[in-house]
Amino acid sequence: MHDAATAFTAGTAFPPLFANANRAAHRWLFTDPRSGQDPNQWVVDVAPMLKDSSFEQVLSRHNVTVPANLTVPVTVSMPKSLHQGQLSRLATWGPRVSIGAAAAGGLFALLTLAAARRRGKALTGLGVSALLVGAAGWAGIEAGGRYVNDALNRTTGDIRRVAEVMVDRAEANLRQWLDLTLVGGAVLVGFGVLVAILGGLRKKA
Numbered sequence: 260m261h262d263a264a265t266a267f268t269a270g271t272a273f274p275p276l277f278a279n280a281n282r283a284a285h286r287w288l289f290t291d292p293r294s295g296q297d298p299n300q301w302v303v304d305v306a307p308m309l310k311d312s313s314f315e316q317v318l319s320r321h322n323v324t325v326p327a328n329l330t331v332p333v334t335v336s337m338p339k340s341l342h343q344g345q346l347s348r349l350a351t352w353g354p355r356v357s358i359g360a361a362a363a364g365g366l367f368a369l370l371t372l373a374a375a376r377r378r379g380k381a382l383t384g385l386g387v388s389a390l391l392v393g394a395a396g397w398a399g400i401e402a403g404g405r406y407v408n409d410a411l412n413r414t415t416g417d418i419r420r421v422a423e424v425m426v427d428r429a430e431a432n433l434r435q436w437l438d439l440t441l442v443g444g445a446v447l448v449g450f451g452v453l454v455a456i457l458g459g460l461r462k463k464a
Contacts, residue, residue: 276308289350302330379455386447393441
């Protein structure tokens, strides 16, 4: 079985299946425990991974039958402060707050353009605001990295490795949105300058 596991983990089918297992471990923090589950034990159901065709062939050669559910602990020791569903409220309200903030920002931007006498300057101002938000976000990530590392240093073993993956994924997603904010701000600044120039030429004409 050791040779079979080594060959499987070195193959091309393993990375996406391992990513699914990581997502299942991630969902443990964001979903409330079901009835009969121990909220103090971090477990992942690996049955879907074992039922994959690439791994099923290996198991069939050894006459191994995969049960409907096969939960394995992510780590042996769990901090008392960590339990299943700890971030469930964040999963519920986070998307709503994000959508509401984006809608409010778009509405206020449109109201600003509607009330502005000089649309070019208004667009430029909105672009500069977006650039400031993106720059502040990048600065916040850099400044907060020290505190995140301090928190990670208080953990060891499997929990540290899982937490590092989650933090890296969250940071990468945040940086992507901040990059889009910076690009959008630069586009608005350029478009605002263009509108202001065209407006000035039209008044002269």
